[in-house]
Amino acid sequence: MSRLSADGALSRRVTEQDRRCVDQSIDAYLAEAGIPPRPRGWAWLIRIPDTFRTGREFLDHASAQLNACDPAPTLPSGWLPVMREAIAWPCVVGK
Template sequence: MPAAYRHPYLSATRRTVPWGLNRLFLPAKPTSTPTQRDWIPSVTVRGTAIVGSKARATRPARSDQWSDVQQPAPSASWLELAENGWGALMGWAAGEENLRRYPTSDAGRTVTGYIEQAGEREPFMEPFTSDDRDIIDDEIDAYLRDADLPPRPRGYVWMIRVPDGYPSPGAFLADADAAIQRAANGTVDPKQLRPVFVQVFRDFYATGN
């Protein structure tokens, strides 16, 4: 089994249980649906440079930006972000005016994954615990810290605005992700990705309404 597999839009945490079985945990809401990206192996996030000379503005890291975000009722105009560092960086790059949040609960959530032993995988499903929540939030905070950004307040679902003209939130997410991948030119360092995210979302919101 590879060291770990992570998806940019799914929180996945591999843990090793005392008896040495590898377990891949995929926390998911009861209503969660598959995303459009394929699974990709996790990679080291330091030491890679963005190739190219195009200058990109970096949004100043305001410590109060997260706390100032409004809390409206969810609607079709807002896309729920993934519970990982990639999603958190998307939200910050979108800017306070395009970011919303609302309180959430993990009640009823489950953790699915598999146990690997002797080359075979056995799927399982378990209740989502407070430890699982802490793992996800701690990893998000660590990613933001690597991007030189403050942590988000915990206990919220975070959403970004979908510009007018998109047939679905998924279409906007796919286009934004593709634009980030092109502009990043292979870098995976959160601090170097930060200006890439900012420029991509600035361009999207400048052309949309």
Template sequence: MAHYWSEYPLAETDDQVPGELPAGRYVSVIPNGHGALTAWVAGPHRCFRRPYPASAHPPVKVTRGHPGKEPEEVWFEPFTEEDLRMVNDDVNSYLAEAGVRPQPRGFEWNVLVPESIRDGEDLERALRAKNNYIEPTEVLTAIRRLYESVVRQIPPSS
């Protein structure tokens, strides 16, 4: 069944899970095409969004020097609206190749996972470990299967 990103419940604070979602552990997906496909597969009944403007992102580490050597100089710069736009454009390009609607900019996406998954990096590793596909449409199919197997590890609520 088709759905829209606007149907995903919205949480206003970091410690809030919208009441219409099942109780459990939620982690933020990695902000890339793979993470966006995971949020899409989870759907609005197992995923919520939280505002995450550019101003809330941590600073970006910048290095200067030869790639094969120790950096000559390291500094941090603020994450800007332009950075947010570029990340979102990359994600949406990937989603388009998979046949998925564009994701709105400025949100963090949180999906339901079992207790064994600590964070988005853990989830990413769990899904990529058995997903060797390159084409976004194949990746989407694999994530559907893999995310369902991850969610089946969640004990039924009593």
């Protein structure tokens, strides 16, 4: 079933098969970095380090860390060490 959203975009309900396909794709992506599959039925979130005031600030920092790599990592196995460093970043932002 499809319908138009308020902004005019075509949308449809996500089926169980859609969800399984997405979950399998995510698990394959994580496996490339040696990360086990996520248990089903949970929303997985990142706890933003206290050194960041907002989630946007953290994501901007993490993106800058990834973009500073030469060459830039294109697979999760390359992102993992950069993200671990971004999450453990010890200095206070804005100082």
